[in-house]
Amino acid sequence: MKISARNRLKGKIVEVKKGATTAHVRIDVGGTVMTASITNEAVDELALKVGQQALAVVKASDVMIAVDD
Amino acid sequence: MKISARNRLKGKIVEVKKGATTAHVRIDVGGTVMTASITNEAVDELALKVGQQALAVVKASDVMIAVDD
Amino acid sequence: MKISARNRLKGKIVEVKKGATTAHVRIDVGGTVMTASITNEAVDELALKVGQQALAVVKASDVMIAVDD
Amino acid sequence: MKISARNRLKGKIVEVKKGATTAHVRIDVGGTVMTASITNEAVDELALKVGQQALAVVKASDVMIAVDD
Amino acid sequence: MKISARNRLKGKIVEVKKGATTAHVRIDVGGTVMTASITNEAVDELALKVGQQALAVVKASDVMIAVDD
Amino acid sequence: MKISARNRLKGKIVEVKKGATTAHVRIDVGGTVMTASITNEAVDELALKVGQQALAVVKASDVMIAVDD
Incomplete structure (x- = not known):
């Protein structure tokens, strides 16, 4: 797909913290840690875990x- | 202020392209070029220009x- | 990738209208036409054209x- | 009002799940289930419940x- | 509807500026002027014009x- | 910084409610109460509390x- x-930053997941419905995923992209606020369901579907290579994606x-x- | x-990536502006109302500002953050779609007015108010140090800022x-x- | x-709606592109910097892409998803406001560059990179199968994707x-x- | x-998709609510502050509302729009992440307060004010007709609304x-x- | x-601020439209695809609508809400970047089509459909009472609406x-x- | x-509305914080990961901050801007859904971490970093002067900031x-x- x-x-x-427009924005896709390669990095490694450094923290996955699920809340009641909303999870915070932290990803180190070249020394800067970005925070993504996504659904718990997305964390499960993508099987996100610490140490995994991933992209932070942001619409322009x-x-x-x-x-x- | x-x-x-949560997300602030330091970089250098590499392109400022104004449209009729919407501008695209490209900023190199550690080797990855990010694209920000912002208003022409913001470009003017912040006096954004190529070569300038700036931050790409994104809500989690x-x-x-x-x-x- | x-x-x-969380939201991906399958459809067919029915209009691609480029502006100075921002394009409007219309996609028919099961009889409802959705409008996406994206960059001209994304239209070019994905080679979006009328009649093409595509997805409208929206963060929850x-x-x-x-x-x- | x-x-x-630009985007309003008619459907029926199939799940309302409140979290600590953020709720997830799932709405079936023509066979595709969309997920909306909204405040618990909005769920209460609109009295959203399973089976209800509603619209998923998204800015272009x-x-x-x-x-x- | x-x-x-969660956020609806009552005001009066003070400027409508159409671009190639994207319009900027400025609305005075109690002395502060807010800027909305919306599609030209929305301006036409709602027949937005200077002097009109309107709401600025923002998701929490x-x-x-x-x-x- | x-x-x-484009949108910065001055006001006073009237409620700070932390959830599991996401907080709701309410701010009275000239008689209208706005709701911001932000991370718990942002609440801590900015030390947001009731009675504090603050700005509600929104991208156009x-x-x-x-x-x-």
Whole structure:
């Protein structure tokens, strides 16, 4: 499957924390740890676990730019 | 200003392309180029230009995880 | 690639309209036409064209529920 | 109320699962089950329950397109 | 129609600017001007124009919190 | 830090409710109470508490417009 989302950062999963319905998955992408808030069901379906290679995927319209004052 | 958004990736702006209302800003974060779709007004207000240090900022609920089949 | 996004609706592309930076892709999913606002670059990279089979993909946190009054 | 969101898919609610703060509502839209991650408060205010007719509503900028490799 | 989105701010439209595919609608909500980036089609369907009473609607998962340093 | 997000509404936090992974922060912006669904970690990092001055921040592409029928 190829997807239109422009941003795909390769990394390794460093934490999977399930909540009541929403899980937080942390993925180290080149030294920066990103946090993804996804459903518990997605964690189960993709069988996400610590140490696994994965991609953080973000749609371009969800990326903001910040600069120092 | 400190913001609740969990994901902030440091990089350098490599392209600023304004459209009629929406601009695409590309930022190199450690070798991966991210694309941000933001308003032309934001580009003007932040005076974004190629070569500038900046952050790509993403809310955790906008990050997906993908794995190879 | 498998992705965490929970919503994938199969359909056929019925319109591809590029703007200055942002394209609108319309896809018929079982009789309902969905509109996706994506980058022109994604349209080019995926070579999207009318008549093509495709999926509309949406993260669960981007779906709202509405009911009649 | 009329809303700018371009995507409204009619269906029937098949599951309502509340978490600590976030609920998952599943809605069958023409044979495909969509998942909406919304607040518990929204579930209560709209009195969402299984069997109810409802709409899944998505903003065009939150829809991605995927194609097979 | 009642919608699950938690944030609805009443205001008056102060600018409608169409682009090639994406429009920017500015709405004054109690002295603060908000900007909505929506499709040109939505502007046409809702017949949005300057001076009109309208609501800015935002899903709770799209709201961030910021504080001063 | 200056951010590209177009919408920043000043207010006072009136409720902070942590869930298992996701918190709901309510902020009164000029008489309207907005709800932000953010991570528990963000609440801790920003030390958000009731009575605090804060901003609700929203990207323009996440704002919809609604009008009465």
